[in-house]
Amino acid sequence: MADEISTLMINNRDKDVLLRLRNDKTIHGTLKEFDIHMNLTLENAEDITDETPVKLNTILLRGDNILLISLPKE
Amino acid sequence: MADEISTLMINNRDKDVLLRLRNDKTIHGTLKEFDIHMNLTLENAEDITDETPVKLNTILLRGDNILLISLPKE
Amino acid sequence: MADEISTLMINNRDKDVLLRLRNDKTIHGTLKEFDIHMNLTLENAEDITDETPVKLNTILLRGDNILLISLPKE
Amino acid sequence: MADEISTLMINNRDKDVLLRLRNDKTIHGTLKEFDIHMNLTLENAEDITDETPVKLNTILLRGDNILLISLPKE
Amino acid sequence: MADEISTLMINNRDKDVLLRLRNDKTIHGTLKEFDIHMNLTLENAEDITDETPVKLNTILLRGDNILLISLPKE
Amino acid sequence: MADEISTLMINNRDKDVLLRLRNDKTIHGTLKEFDIHMNLTLENAEDITDETPVKLNTILLRGDNILLISLPKE
Amino acid sequence: MADEISTLMINNRDKDVLLRLRNDKTIHGTLKEFDIHMNLTLENAEDITDETPVKLNTILLRGDNILLISLPKE
Known part of the structure; x- marks a missing residue:
């Protein structure tokens, strides 16, 4: 088990991600x-x-x- | 008592799970x-x-x- | 005073419990x-x-x- | 100042209490x-x-x- | 700056206070x-x-x- | 970066402030x-x-x- | 991974930022x-x-x- 799953996001830096928010909005952008x-x-x-x-x-x-x-496909 | 019940999820890695969310949505997928x-x-x-x-x-x-x-049946 | 009241649940393992949820749903099952x-x-x-x-x-x-x-009657 | 006001409840063990909940429900019972x-x-x-x-x-x-x-009257 | 502003309440013990709650209710009583x-x-x-x-x-x-x-006037 | 931005409020003690609350109310008073x-x-x-x-x-x-x-103008 | 992403904001001090709030309001101003x-x-x-x-x-x-x-463009 990863200590904090957020470390998984390190593989996705500089890639395009899609965020679904709790207020039902959808945001698209490049993760930095x-x-x-x-x-x-x-x-x-x-x-x-x-x-x-x-x-x-x-x-x-x-x-x-x-x-x-x-997350984008690896 | 398990320190953190999330450790139980380790038996379900790579298995199909169904998530009921607080916003009443249902998500299906393979737990990684x-x-x-x-x-x-x-x-x-x-x-x-x-x-x-x-x-x-x-x-x-x-x-x-x-x-x-x-969780899937073991 | 118990350190954490959740330890009381240890007496109810393998017994049938009824859960009332904050979203007004009711769930029934065997506590593990x-x-x-x-x-x-x-x-x-x-x-x-x-x-x-x-x-x-x-x-x-x-x-x-x-x-x-x-909780079930003891 | 009590460290944690919950310690005040120790005087009320085995007494009847009335709970008003955040969801506007009212629960009555004997505090254990x-x-x-x-x-x-x-x-x-x-x-x-x-x-x-x-x-x-x-x-x-x-x-x-x-x-x-x-709480009940002392 | 007080470490915890709740210590200010010590001056108001045994005095009458008025509470406005987040659920728009108003409660009146003697602070103990x-x-x-x-x-x-x-x-x-x-x-x-x-x-x-x-x-x-x-x-x-x-x-x-x-x-x-x-709080009551001092 | 201030450790806790609330320390900035020390400059505003005894001054008039305007509070916008999460419940859309507006409160005015002298910060103590x-x-x-x-x-x-x-x-x-x-x-x-x-x-x-x-x-x-x-x-x-x-x-x-x-x-x-x-906050008031300095 | 930055320890706390808020440290990224240090580059934007004294610059104009636009805030979208959880209550759907939009605030504009100079970050201090x-x-x-x-x-x-x-x-x-x-x-x-x-x-x-x-x-x-x-x-x-x-x-x-x-x-x-x-955030403003660097």
Whole structure:
């Protein structure tokens, strides 16, 4: 068992991820940094919840808002 | 008493599990990694809440969203 | 005062318990394992909220969803 | 100042208490055990929210669901 | 800066306080004991949310339900 | 980086502050004491959410209800 | 992996940031101080949720209300 599963995310740095949030929003972007709380930074982030994406550019997202992260295929 | 019941999940690695979430969604997939917060990774994950499943592929799901995990029969 | 009241549950291992959850669901099953967070495993679990029970088989339920546990008479 | 106010409950062991819960339910029963999280066990517990009481017998109730406990007069 | 502001409450022991709760209820009573979580006991407590007060007598109230406490003038 | 940003509040003791709460209420008063949880005491506090202010006098407000504090200009 | 991702914010001190809050409000201002809980101070803060911005001047915002922070391009 990994001490903290967030360490798994290290394989996904610089890759595109899809975040489903607890408020039912969906965010897409390139994973850059993260910490053990799953706080993370994304580059080229977009809110793609609705049909027209909303550009968010570089964001720092608090991990406690995350439902799940779709990781890229290795 | 197990120190942390999440250690029980070690018997279910690589097995198919069903997750009921606190937001009433149901997710199905193959359990890979997990930590003491019940943060976990699933492969071949699908959101099977509605009649038409939605493919999520490999996901990292935050444990605090989980209501219960249906474990496979040993 | 017990250090952690969850230790009281040790007398109820292998007995049938009834769980009332914070989301107003009722789950019935045989108590197997548990930890200090009241995370617990049930065998032969059923969601008996509605008239027709839904079989859940072996489940791991996160303790923070529990309102109360009806314990069997000793 | 008491280190943990839950120690005050020790005077009320084996006495009848009334619990108001955060979900607006009212539970009545005889206080037996408790811990510093206000997790507690009641015997002869009844849900008296509605006019017709619902017997719960012996219950273990998670303290984080409690709004307040009406203590018996000393 | 006080280590824990709850120590300020020590000046208000045996005085009448008014509690506004997070669930919009208002409770009135005489402050007796409290701890660092703002768990507190009131004597002669009354729920004065509605026009007709509801007597609660001696209560132990969990601090995490409190919005604010109106303290008496010194 | 300050160890705890609440130490910044020390410059604002005895000054008038405006609190926006998570429940959409707005409270105005003179900041007196506070701790690292942002629990704070206000003198001459008023609930100014509605057009007619409601006098609260001296209050102790739990920090976890705060959205933001408008600080006075230095 | 950064110990705490909040240290990334040090590069953005004195820069303009946009905050999306969990209550769906949007706040704009100049980032000054912050701590590991993402509690932060903004100068020249404005609530720009609705078409007419509401001036908030200098604010201290509790980090647990934050959904995400749009950081300026480096």
